[in-house]
Amino acid sequence: NVDAIALLVGLGRDDSRFALNIDDWVEIVDDEDTLELEAGQLMRIKAVDYVNSTVTLTTAVNQTSDAFDTDSNPNKPQLLRRWDYTEMDPTEKGATTLANDGGLEIIENHWLTLEDGIQVLFHRDIDQQSDKDADDQPPYYHTGDYWLIPARAATGKIEWPQHKEEHEALPPHGVVHHYAPLAYVTFDAQGNAHSFIGLRRYINQIWKQVPN
Structure with missing residues (x-):
């Protein structure tokens, strides 16, 4: 195991549901991870210092110091995201287990318990189901x-689409990224910028055009 101490701006809401607690699993991410759809480092909380707003983190048992992003800029903003899951008793129905990196292991075609009796079931992609050769290929999930x-709360039920009285399997709701061109740049044979055409849209500030 590798331990590290993280200094936080705040420890979040001070209650049993949203507060950070020992043995909680958290993920450390930054803006680059989010934009590039990369997973952050998973670590378990070993201790919480409420006075100094610090948490002591430890890696999974089989991870070493290589698990840390040593090339990351320590001064850039980072986020400590808490994940609400724990390893359950394997004898329980719908019990969840942890993978080697500490993440929750997805077992397809097997009901997994989240909380308060809510369970989820992961299916293979529809294209994979129709492809006989895809049975030997692992499913692909995006970060x-x-x-x-x-x-x-009023009905004590969840709202989920159904088909013929069976819960319908749906693709992920996101994440969906939207892109827009900022500029058109051409380069010469040496790789130097030759021309630049800005493509950003500007909003005229009409209040500056009103005469005094």
């Missing part, structure tokens, strides 16, 4: 894939 599960 950042998520599903929204609306739960209603």
Whole structure:
């Protein structure tokens, strides 16, 4: 195991549901990880110092110091994201298990318990199901894939599309990134910028055009 101490701006809301606690699994991410759809480092909370707003983190048992991003700029903003899962008793129905890196292991075609009786089931992609050769290929999941599960306190139920009285398998709700061109640049044979055409849209500030 490798230990590290993280200094936080704040420890979040001070209650049992949202506060950081010992043995919670957290992920350290930055803006580059988010834009490049890369997963951050998973670590387990070993100790919490509420006075100095620090947490002591430790890696999974089989991880070494190579698990840290040594090329990362320590001065750039980083986010400590808490994940709400724990390793369950394997004898329980729908029990979840942890992978070698500390992440929650996905077992397809097997109901996994989240909390309060809510379970999820992961299917193979529809294209893979129709391809006989795809049975030997592992499923592909993108970092950042998520599903929204609306739960209603009034009815005590969740709202999820159904087909023939069976819960429907849906693709991820995101993440969807949108892109826009900022400029058109041409280069010469030596790789030097030759011309630049800006493509950004500007909004005229009409209040500056009003005469005094």
